[in-house]
Structure formats: structure tokens, C-alpha cells
Amino acid sequence: MAYFLQQLINGLTLGSIYGLIAIGYTMVYGIIGMINFAHGEIYMIGAFISIIAFLVLGLAGITYVPLALAIVLLITMLFTSIYGWAVERIAYRPLRGSFRLAPLISAIGMSIFLQNYVQIFQGARGKPMPPVVQGGFTVFESGGFAVRLSYLQLFIMLLTLALMIGFTTLIAVTPLGRAQRACEQDMRMAALLGVDVDRVISLTFVMGAALAAVAGLMVTLYYGVVDFFIGFLAGVKAFTAAVLGGVGSLPGAMLGGILIGLIEAFWSGYFSVEYKDVSVFVVLILVLVFCPTGLLGRPEVEKV
């Protein structure tokens, strides 16, 4: 029981991170119908920027942890969003209306490019990060096994919750959110009614990148080491989460992320650590084959 609870906590933490990345996939897919294959790389860049920001703050002498966290969070979101914006502007916007696989191939090229760009300029070695948020408390104890919830895990879950609430409000209430939902339903009609579609799509990428940046910061804190290759697996897993929750649905992405996190945590807790990545891929294939609309998605009608 205690072991189960511990895996539950670990899975929820991991799932929060995947969910934040998955939102980027699901929003982009909802609005322009393409898989932003480079999104995992954006998350990786977020992780690198957060490490660099921590180092710079350390040199500047800011050591009060909450302040440092807040500043790093803002810096990381800001710079990573610029990457998200630039990727859309360079690699996807010229391809709107091209044949179906073109944006996907372009996205794969972008992903390879970004990976190697970071590898060349920051080195191929893993970047260690000393723990910033330390400590925790014991939730529950039985049979000599203590279930620990660290402050960091709590921080990750609470921050995810806060972002989700803020983000849902943004989409539901603000003019930008309304324009975005309009574009999602019918881009041409939205354009005719005076919505600046290009701007909305750009902002969608910016928002997705900002959330991925937060996920990058979280993973930096959580695992304490970052390398240029982390984006690939995390990207595939977050994409699986988006598909599982139903592509195009925001709550679906979060739900899918948490489910994937739980599956991964329980799989490595009860079966084998070596095959934990296989479990995610198997879930992806099963969902796509048997239930392609996901848990909360709408069925898609193919028009001629």
C-alpha cells in the first residue's frame, strides 16, 4: 500500500510535467492540424535556459530560493517562447496549405536542427544541476516504508494546477482565447470575421512553448541533470499523452499526461525499469488503433 502510494505520487509529478508539454501538442494540432514534432526540443531548450538562468543568478548573488525560482521561471518562459515563435515563423508558416506531410517533415528537420544546435553550443555531456528545493515530509508510514512527498513534488503539482487554471481561464474568457477557439473551428470563417489568424497561430505556439518551458524547468529541478537528447523521448511521451486524452482537447491533454505519468511510474515500480519506455509506446499504438479520438476528443470527419 505504501509502495503504491509512493508510486502514485511519483507518477502524478511526472504526469504533471508530461501534461504541460502535451498541451503544446494538442493546441497546435487543434488549430492547424499538424504534429509539432519539434515541441520536445522546445522543452529541452527550456530546460537548458533554466539551468543557464540559475547559473547566472547564482553569479549575480541571488540565493533566496523563492525569488530565484520566480525569476528563472519568467526568464525561461520568455526566451523559450521566442524559440516557439521563431520555429513557427521559419518552418511552418510558409508551408500552410502545402501537401499534408510537408509540415511534419519540416518539423522533423527543425527537431534535428535544434538538437544539434544545442549539442554544438552547449556540449554533448549531461549538465548537472545541484538541488535547489530540498526537503519534504512523510505523508504516511506503514511497515517501515515511509511515503515521502518532497516539497519539490508539491511545488511541481501546485504550479501545474495553477497554470492549468490560469490557462483554461485564458482560453475561456479572454478575447485571445475566443479568437483561438474560433480559428480552431473554422480558420477561414474566423479570418473573414476579422480575426488575425497568423497572429493567433503565432500566439498558440508561444503559449505552448511557454508551458513547455515550465516543464523544462521542472524536469531540471526534479532530475538534476539535463542533456540535449531529453526532448525526443519526452516529446513522444507527451504526444502520446495528447493522443490518449484526445487531440485538440486541453483537459484531455492534462488527463492524458497524468495517465502516462502514472502508467510509467507503476510500470517501472511493478514490472521492469528497462521496458518503461516500451509501455508508453504500446499505449500509443493501442490508443491510435482502437480509439483514435482519445478519451475526451471529438471524432474527426474526413472531408473530400
Add this chain to the structure above:
Amino acid sequence: MTAAAGLAVDSAAKPPAFWVPFLKDAVLAALVAVLLALPLVGLQTYDIGGGALGIRTHFDWVAIGGAAVFAGRLALRVLQQLYRTRPTGRARVLTSIAAWGNRQALPITLLGIGFAVALPFLPFSSRYLIDLGTTVLIYVMLGWGLNVVVGLAGLLDLGYVAFYAVGAYTFGLLARDLDFTFWEALPFSGLVAASFGVVLGFPVLRLRGDYLAIVTLGFGEIIRIVLLNWAPVTGGPNGIGGIPRPSFFGLHFARSAPEGVATFHQFFGLEFSPDHRVIFLYFVILAMALLTNAFTLRIRQLPIGRAWEALREDEVACRALGINPTTVKLSAFAIGAMFGGFAGCFFATRQGFISPESFTFIESATILAIVVLGGMGSQLGVVLAAVLLVSLPEFGRAFAEFRMLIFGAAMVGVMVWRPRGLIAHREPTLRLGSSR
């Protein structure tokens, strides 16, 4: 400045202020570039020992990058302006090259094959060059195999390397446990890889194009992870070693053969040279690649090949015409996988050693890059792209380091600029009546 002067004359009717948006645009682009480069290029982390990181600043690189983007963006806009005033576009030049290539397909092909056959005997050729040629040909064969799936059938396969791995491991296991030779194992490698293609393809080929891409990627990773962790059978990360080299009709390439077995140099009365095997391997892969090509070219003329191309262009129309998309896609998938398996078998015998490290996603991406850059569906384009991609790192360490960076950028560039590939001149193989 000459470009500027020419421009001013060309568009004399316009107010002189038309420079301003160009400059503004370039300044904005440079600004964004500087912002992008600032954290990742300008501040470089490095180990200072003891698990800690230090920071080096490289703001000069950021400045250079910003200046380069400024100049590049300005040049691009000026060029765009120039081409708008003159009717001959850049795309037309490449299209006419591609069309010329299409008309002269036979001479070019013969010339290419002639060069490939003569390569080992040319005066400047060396063992190193032949080795490089062999590597290029492996990629050419993989590219042609993937071209069946991506170029002809229009199915984006991001896990092609899985079939390559299956072929290689089939031979590796057969050789280790059942003492198969290369030639005995070759058909099995293709067969097993094709069966894997069918097994994977059957459930997932109903999916739309981009979902299929992700699923194939997942499949490729599953195969690699299984190879890595199923140590009792696959040897895990240590791989399989001691894979036998191919023989020439039973003649071995060795200084001295075991009792009762002839060696190549004894049989032909030649001086022993280790180069014989290298040259032989080169010709084996050349023959295999050419067979792949011949097969693809022929099958394009058959109903199944035409169905592939039709399906790529319009799936709904195909269904309306009574083509079963699943069967047609499955055949393309299986045939592509089979060629991947053959290439894997050759890879295993050439290296003599295989491990999961050779079959990562980067390999899949490289093969895909070859197909995409060459022009999907273009056989000649695949050769050019493979030569470029494989030989680029040989020109020096700098190129090796930047190889994947350049190819990532090139994939984006080709998609943005010419989505059908650099020299693709994609005409349907079959056309009803005359087109005009």
C-alpha cells in the same frame, strides 16, 4: 551596392522609401536572432569539476550571428524584389534541370552505373574510397527501399531503421546459432523484415498520415529497446560479434582457408590482398542496390505500383474506385521493409558486428533526409542525396560536427522552398491520353 543600384533603376516608379520596410524587416530578424542566441550561444555552460557548472560568455558569436541574419534577411528580401521584377524565377531553373534530368534519364543512369562499376579500378581509388563507396551504397539502397514507402505510397515511415535492424539481427542470430552463411541468410533477412512490416502495418495502416509517422517511430524505438534489453538472445548492448563474411561462390577471402575450403586468391591464382574482400563487398552492395532500383522501376509500371501512386495523391478517390487502401499500403510497407532487411543483412556481414547502437532514431532520420532531400519518388535524387550526406563528414571534422545541423536545416529549407524535393520532377508514371 551594385544590387542596390540595379534595384533603384528597376523600380524607379516607386517612392524611394521602399527601402525602409526591407531595413526594418532585417533589423527585426536580427533582433530576434540575437534574442534566440543570447542564452544558448552567448552563455556557454562547461564543467568546472566536482559536478558543478561554470559559464563562459561568447557574446561575440551572438553579434556575428545577428549580423549574419541581418545581412541574409536583407539579401533575401532584395533577391525577392529582383525576382518579382524579372519573370525567370529561381524555381524555374531547378525545374528545368529536373526536367532535363528526366529526358536524359538513360544516359545519366548508364554513366552513373558505369562510374560505380569502374570505381574500384580507377587509378585514384583506394581502400578508403571503396569503403566510403560501400557506405554510400548502403544508404542508397536504404533510400531506395524507403522511397517505395514514402515516395511512391506516400506513407511517412519514421521507424524504417527497425527493419534494417531486424534484417541485421536475423542474420546475426542465424549465423551465431545455426551457422548460416551470408547468402543463405539473405532471403531470410528480407522475409523476416517483410513479416515485421506486415505485422506492424496491418493494425496501423488505417491511420492518417501523421499518426502513422508517430506510430512507426514508436515501433522503431520498441525494436531498439527490446534488442538492448533482451540480453540472452540479442546480446544486449554488447551486440553480436563474429558474423561471417560473405564468400564468392564458396571461395573465402582469407590468407589461408581451413582444410578443404578454397580461398579466392588461390583459386584465381592471384597474390593475396585484403582489398579483394573490400572490393567484393562493394560489388555485392552495388548489385543489391541496383536490383532494388530495377525492382522499384518495374513495379511502378504494374497495377500495384500505380495503385501506390494513386493512393498517395488521393486516398478518398482511390477508395471510390475500388482500391483497397489497406492492402495496397501493406504491400508497399512490406516491400520497403524487405529491402531494409536485405540492407541490414549486408550491413551485418560487412561490419562483422552489430549492436543496438547502430539502429537509433537518428539513423531513421538520416535515411528519411536522403529521400526527402533527393525528392520523394526520385531515384536519382536519392543517389545524389546519399553521396552528399555520407561523404560530407569525410571532408573534415568541422563538417562531421555540423552534419546533422546542416541536414536538419536543409530538410526545413527544402520543405519551405521546394516541398517536392530538390530535383523532383514528379509526373505520374501513367497518364490518360495527352496532357495538353
